[in-house]
Amino acid sequence: MTIVSIIGGSGYGGGELLRLLLAHPCVEVKQVTSRSHLGEYVYQVHPNLRKRTQLKFSDPATLEPVDILFLAQPHGQAQHHIEEYANLAPRIVDLSADFRLRDPAFYQKWYGEKHIAPEWLSKFVYGLAELHRVEMATAHYVSGVGCNATASNLALLPLVKADLLDLSSSIFIEIKVGSSESGAEGNSGSLHAERANVIRTFSAFGHRHTAEVIQEMGVHVERVSLTMTAVDLVRGVLATAHAKVKPGVGTKDLWKAYRAVAIENPFLRVVKEGRGIYRVPEPKILAGTNYADLGFELDESIGHIVSICAIDNLMKGASGSAVQCMNLMMGWDETLGLEFMGLHPI
Numbered sequence: 282m283t284i285v286s287i288i289g290g291s292g293y294g295g296g297e298l299l300r301l302l303l304a305h306p307c308v309e310v311k312q313v314t315s316r317s318h319l320g321e322y323v324y325q326v327h328p329n330l331r332k333r334t335q336l337k338f339s340d341p342a343t344l345e346p347v348d349i350l351f352l353a354q355p356h357g358q359a360q361h362h363i364e365e366y367a368n369l370a371p372r373i374v375d376l377s378a379d380f381r382l383r384d385p386a387f388y389q390k391w392y393g394e395k396h397i398a399p400e401w402l403s404k405f406v407y408g409l410a411e412l413h414r415v416e417m418a419t420a421h422y423v424s425g426v427g428c429n430a431t432a433s434n435l436a437l438l439p440l441v442k443a444d445l446l447d448l449s450s451s452i453f454i455e456i457k458v459g460s461s462e463s464g465a466e467g468n469s470g471s472l473h474a475e476r477a478n479v480i481r482t483f484s485a486f487g488h489r490h491t492a493e494v495i496q497e498m499g500v501h502v503e504r505v506s507l508t509m510t511a512v513d514l515v516r517g518v519l520a521t522a523h524a525k526v527k528p529g530v531g532t533k534d535l536w537k538a539y540r541a542v543a544i545e546n547p548f549l550r551v552v553k554e555g556r557g558i559y560r561v562p563e564p565k566i567l568a569g570t571n572y573a574d575l576g577f578e579l580d581e582s583i584g585h586i587v588s589i590c591a592i593d594n595l596m597k598g599a600s601g602s603a604v605q606c607m608n609l610m611m612g613w614d615e616t617l618g619l620e621f622m623g624l625h626p627i
Contacts, residue, residue, distance in 0.1 A: 282308060283309070286314075286369075289315065291338065292353060293461050304618060312344060346369050367422075371421060372420075380405035404421075428597075432573070433456065433507060436590035437588065443534070451503075452523070454494070456510065457514075457519045479512070480512055482510045491506070520590045522587070524585075531581055539551045561576045567596075567597075568593050570601075573590055
């Protein structure tokens with residue numbers, strides 16, 4: 282068994298990660314840390330894990346060496362202790378934003394402060410398997426992914442990979458997000474009384490996840506814009522990307538491009554139905570799964586494409602991708618421990 286530990290296991294991401302690792306056939310979880318819940322059983326914070334584990338939250342200072350260390354801390358913390366963590370495990374998967382961007386200047390631009398350990402940025406592989414599967418096979422350090430960036434990057438992936446986009450035109454991505462994106466501690470805007478029954482745009486421009494789209498899709502900073510809107514969901518991200526395709530690109534070309542990425546990637550599915558309820562991607566049916574559903578519509582008369590991606594922000598947008606990365610790093614089937622196909626109705 283591969284021995285793993287989680288630093289920062291009391292948040293939503295840490296709890297989802299623990300759920301997956303406890304059920305993984307090749308993994309044994311040794312420690313889960315939390316200063317705020319020190320000594321408590323993990324199931325007291327994550328009640329869905331009751332009777333699945335007797336682990337208690339431990340102090341980060343008592344961490345013992347393991348094969349893989351998962352970092353599920355708030356953004357900004359991992360970079361302060363990365364040398365220490367690297368001495369505890371030969372492989373690290375960090376779910377935070379600390380090592381997603383390769384350029385220190387780019388990090389400072391989007392996060393408003395200098396990176397504490399800039400020499401480590403180039404050591405991490407960006408943690409979206411659909412983009413960096415080959416590099417992960419030999420990687421020792423893999424970063425997390427932004428949930429909004431994941432949905433955006435996957436919405437654009439078929440178009441970029443098939444070279445169908447007109448990159449001289451702007452790309453506008455409208456992203457609708459559930460309340461769990463605010464984290465377990467949340468804020469005043471994530472209270473039920475304030476969040477229920479709303480459709481609230483909270484970031485029209487300049488969201489930090491935009492940086493990951495620019496870096497991974499190779500688009501110029503002035504050509505892409507993300508807008509975030511909170512909706513009445515707990516889990517889920519729906520990214521709707523508006524862009525222009527190159528002259529002459531038709532619906533048949535798009536079908537070929539979307540089917541190609543779905544064939545190459547076990548967790549990507551094309552949803553474009555002519556009838557029924559679920560004709561386009563919808564986050565609701567992806568809750569708890571590592572799937573990303575892709576869809577598209579094209580106005581051939583003007584070359585305007587709408588590309589859609591739906592994910593569970595805690596799974597494909599965070600912990601599910603982290604486990605997928607671990608599988609690839611260890612040479613296992615990348616779907617191992619991620620086979621849950623969701624529920625319907627829910």
